[in-house]
Every structure is written in C-alpha cells, then in structure tokens.
Amino acid sequence: MSTDCLFCKIIAGDIPSHKIYEDEHVYAFLDIGPVSKGHALFIPKEHAIDLCEGSREAACALMGVVHDVAPKMMEALGASGFNLGVNHGVDAGQEVFHTHLHVMPRYAGQARTFEKRQPSQEELAGVAAQIREKTMPDA
Ligand code: AMP
Numbered sequence: 633m634s635t636d637c638l639f640c641k642i643i644a645g646d647i648p649s650h651k652i653y654e655d656e657h658v659y660a661f662l663d664i665g666p667v668s669k670g671h672a673l674f675i676p677k678e679h680a681i682d683l684c685e686g687s688r689e690a691a692c693a694l695m696g697v698v699h700d701v702a703p704k705m706m707e708a709l710g711a712s713g714f715n716l717g718v719n720h721g722v723d724a725g726q727e728v729f730h731t732h733l734h735v736m737p738r739y740a741g742q743a744r745t746f747e748k749r750q751p752s753q754e755e756l757a758g759v760a761a762q763i764r765e766k767t768m769p770d771a
Contacts, residue, residue: 634679639730643677650760652705653767657690658697660767662756663734665748670709670737670759674698681729682720694733701767702735708766709759711737715744 633640641647642661649661652672660674676694680686683694702714717734719725738744751759764771 704766
C-alpha cells in the first residue's frame with residue numbers, strides 16, 4: 633500500500649468505487665471515464681507503479697483474473713468482445729501510477745471509440761450491479 637496512491641485508497645475503501653470483482657490479490661472496478669459500457673480497471677492489491685515494476689507473479693495473477701472474469705462481464709452485459717489495454721508510462725498516456733489493465737467491452741453494431749464519457753454515479757452503479765451478478769454471484 634502506498635499512502636499517496638489513488639488506487640491503493642480505492643482498494644482500502646477510503647475512496648469509493650463501483651466494484652465489479654475482488655479476490656485476495658486483485659480488485660476490479662468501473663472506470664469513471666468509460667469508453668464503453670462496463671469499461672473496467674483490473675489492479676493488483678500490491679502497489680507497484682506499473683506492470684513491469686511489479687513482480688512477474690503479480691502480472692500473471694492479474695492476467696489470470698482477466699482471463700476468468702472478462703467472459704463473465706461480457707455475458708452480463710451482452711457484449712460480443714473486449715479491448716484490453718495498458719498505458720505504460722507518461723508517454724503512453726499513463727495517468728495513474730498503480731498497475732492497471734483496462735478491459736473495454738465491445739458490442740456488435742456499435743462504433744469502437746476510445747472517447748471517454750462522463751456517466752452519472754447512478755448509471756455506473758447500475759452497470760456494476762449488472763456485472764457483479766455474474767462475477768460475484770455470492771457477494
Ligand atoms: P491510465 O491513463 O491508463 O493511467 O488510466 C487511468 C484511468 O483511471 C483513466 O481511464 C481514468 O478515467 C480512471 N480513473 C481515474 N480516477 C478514477 C476513479 N476515482 N475511479 C475510477 N476510475 C478512475
């Protein structure tokens with residue numbers, strides 16, 4: 633945990649988030665500036681500024697969770713695919729310096745834009761609840 637890290641504060645519950653998945657090592661929540669419905673960030677609980685600064689084990693665990701959880705997100709949302717993204721470093725557009733993978737669900741017949749939207753908290757809460765029905769059915 634890094635005390636001045638936004639995503640560490642989200643994991644700790646000190647800053648609210650729209651959680652879609654959690655286990656011992658990984659936390660996932662909706663991006664507040666989604667490029668598509670259900671755009672989520674998957675982050676390791678162990679703090680590292682980026683994918684390569686963190687351990688290989690943490691990187692593998694993170695990808696393992698995306699492997700298992702992304703299909704459930706797609707099923708919950710009726711998505712037909714997803715883009716998986718990493719902005720590694722300032723010059724690649726990284727803004728938050730805690731490792732994260734973007735999972736951006738995509739829908740048949742919809743334009744594949746990377747333009748961010750600003751949905752209401754109510755809309756995000758509804759989408760997160762819809763996803764959790766498949767990703768965290770016992771929560
Ligand atoms: P990156 O450019 O890869 O570092 O992406 C950081 C992402 O974090 C951006 O897409 C932001 O919209 C998102 N973000 C920033 N603050 C929050 C927050 N409090 N809750 C959810 N997503 C956030």
